[in-house]
Amino acid sequence: MQSIVIVGGGVAGLELATRLGRRLGARHRERVILIDSAPTHFWKPLLHAVAAGTIDPADHMIDYARQAIDNHFTFVCGEVVHVDRACRTLTVRSRFDDAPDAHTVIDYERLVLAYGSVTNFFGIPGAQEHCLALDSVKGAEAFRQRFLGLCAQAGRRRNARTDAGAPLLDIVIVGAGPTGIELAADLRHTVDTLAHYGLAGLESPHQVHIRIVERGPQVLPSLDAEASNLAVRKLRAMGIEICTDTAIAEVREDEVTTMDGRVFPAAITVWAAGVKGPRFSAGLNVALNRNDQVVVDSRLRSVTDPEIHAMGDCCTLLNPDKTAMAPPSAQAARQQAIYLATLLAHKAPDVLPGFQYRDYGTLVSLGRAGAVGILRRAIGNRHLHVKGPFALAMYGLTYQRHVMGHLGLVRMCGNLLARWFRSKMLMPVRWH
Numbered sequence: 001m002q003s004i005v006i007v008g009g010g011v012a013g014l015e016l017a018t019r020l021g022r023r024l025g026a027r028h029r030e031r032v033i034l035i036d037s038a039p040t041h042f043w044k045p046l047l048h049a050v051a052a053g054t055i056d057p058a059d060h061m062i063d064y065a066r067q068a069i070d071n072h073f074t075f076v077c078g079e080v081v082h083v084d085r086a087c088r089t090l091t092v093r094s095r096f097d098d099a100p101d102a103h104t105v106i107d108y109e110r111l112v113l114a115y116g117s118v119t120n121f122f123g124i125p126g127a128q129e130h131c132l133a134l135d136s137v138k139g140a141e142a143f144r145q146r147f148l149g150l151c152a153q154a155g156r157r158r159n160a161r162t163d164a165g166a167p168l169l170d171i172v173i174v175g176a177g178p179t180g181i182e183l184a185a186d187l188r189h190t191v192d193t194l195a196h197y198g199l200a201g202l203e204s205p206h207q208v209h210i211r212i213v214e215r216g217p218q219v220l221p222s223l224d225a226e227a228s229n230l231a232v233r234k235l236r237a238m239g240i241e242i243c244t245d246t247a248i249a250e251v252r253e254d255e256v257t258t259m260d261g262r263v264f265p266a267a268i269t270v271w272a273a274g275v276k277g278p279r280f281s282a283g284l285n286v287a288l289n290r291n292d293q294v295v296v297d298s299r300l301r302s303v304t305d306p307e308i309h310a311m312g313d314c315c316t317l318l319n320p321d322k323t324a325m326a327p328p329s330a331q332a333a334r335q336q337a338i339y340l341a342t343l344l345a346h347k348a349p350d351v352l353p354g355f356q357y358r359d360y361g362t363l364v365s366l367g368r369a370g371a372v373g374i375l376r377r378a379i380g381n382r383h384l385h386v387k388g389p390f391a392l393a394m395y396g397l398t399y400q401r402h403v404m405g406h407l408g409l410v411r412m413c414g415n416l417l418a419r420w421f422r423s424k425m426l427m428p429v430r431w432h
């Protein structure tokens with residue numbers, strides 16, 4: 001087998017490196033190289049919980065170096081800054097060495113791109129400058145700190161206010177997909193907890209107003225109308241305002257303007273309304289779609305260069321109507337990684353069929369209000385709606401399956417137990 005270099009150790013990259021390493025064994029450790037700009041892996045679907053302070057990211061990190069030793073692959077910590085397709089080399093900037101020439105050049109025979117996505121602001125004026133985005137642990141932590149700081153400032157100002165019932169802090173979340181909805185629900189939980197303990201300057205949960213603004217007609221468009229309506233009812237019961245059919249025209253430092261002329265105050269605006277490939281994609285000189293994602297064929301090969309594969313959020317697989325065949329989701333990223341692990345290790349890959357995405361459904365956490373979701377083809381061809389604590393338990397299981405896949409059952413259970421004990425000693429939210 002040729003040597004394989006994987007750029008990005010997210011949901012897709014870590015899954016592929018782990019599966020290939022296990023399949024090839026310790027003797028071929030140097031044939032599978034995983035490169036990531038961070039030393040530890042964090043499961044991106046939990047970022048909303050980091051932003052709301054309901055989890056500590058340090059409790060959920062998987063150390064790449066340890067994974068590499070345990071699963072027989074090589075890990076390089078650094079940012080890939082250049083790909084030379086003619087020479088088949090990558091330039092990697094060291095994570096730990098600040099010197100301007102601290103670059104390493106790595107040869108590849110097969111390259112797998114799995115470097116994820118960044119927030120797509122769709123060129124809306126002011127959005128990039130004034131919105132916070134949940135692209136990384138750093139971004140989610142920045143949100144949490146800004147939120148707590150603004151709560152404290154609002155608390156100081158509250159005595160000077162005459163309109164006692166008015167909110168002291170307005171948060172606007174743009175986008176009613178799973179990211180926006182889960183963030184809103186977790187933030188409500190955080191605000192309730194802070195107010196309950198009289199922390200961060202909050203006396204009542206009503207002092208923070210959360211508004212979700214969605215361009216389309218439906219909240220959670222990946223669900224059907226029944227599940228979506230249930231989510232809306234639960235969110236409204238939590239005091240979260242939802243504005244559908246509302247497109248944003250402009251974002252300013254402290255307010256957003258909608259296309260129909262409404263102005264919403266916003267001390268914090270979070271953009272959770274779409275993703276695109278990072279700027280790095282443009283330097284590859286391979287075919288990209290209009291969202292800067294690498295266009296791949298059904299074997300997840302770049303349509304420009306068959307030696308380059310791409311998977312996860314950084315790629316798009318188009319059907320004959322030129323619409324994407326798999327959404328940018330952890331579910332699709334994992335399925336693509338499993339497919340590529342089989343393809344790349346296969347002696348005769350040409351006999352294998354192309355990648356087919358299978359939608360098993362969607363589960364969305366509403367924090368303490370449980371979860372809502374739909375399990376597709378759960379009973380024969382029929383879909384199953386799930387809600388409440390049962391759905392929340394299933395939602396939790398998808399993450400635990402990810403952890404177990406990498407750490408094994410014993411370490412996964414140990415981790416779970418350790419977090420449970422810690423939760424008995426600490427505040428339910430990280431308020432400092």
Ligand SMILES: Cc1cc2nc3c(=O)[nH]c(=O)nc-3n(C[C@H](O)[C@H](O)[C@H](O)COP(=O)(O)OP(=O)(O)OC[C@H]3O[C@@H](n4cnc5c(N)ncnc54)[C@H](O)[C@@H]3O)c2cc1C
Pocket residue numbers: 007008009010011012013035036037038043044045046047048078079080081114115116117134135178179280311312313314328329330331332333363
């Ligand atoms: C808040 C939030 C909630 C979500 N909830 C869900 C959900 O409930 N269900 C679901 O299915 N999906 C969800 N998603 C989407 C899901 O997280 C992504 O689709 C998935 O993580 C994509 O996996 P990936 O491997 O393509 O990229 P990522 O998981 O983003 O990993 C990319 C990796 O590449 C590394 N990297 C980037 N550039 C470079 C470079 N130049 N050099 C080296 N390394 C690099 C990064 O450090 C990162 O580790 C959510 C996303 C967010 C942000």
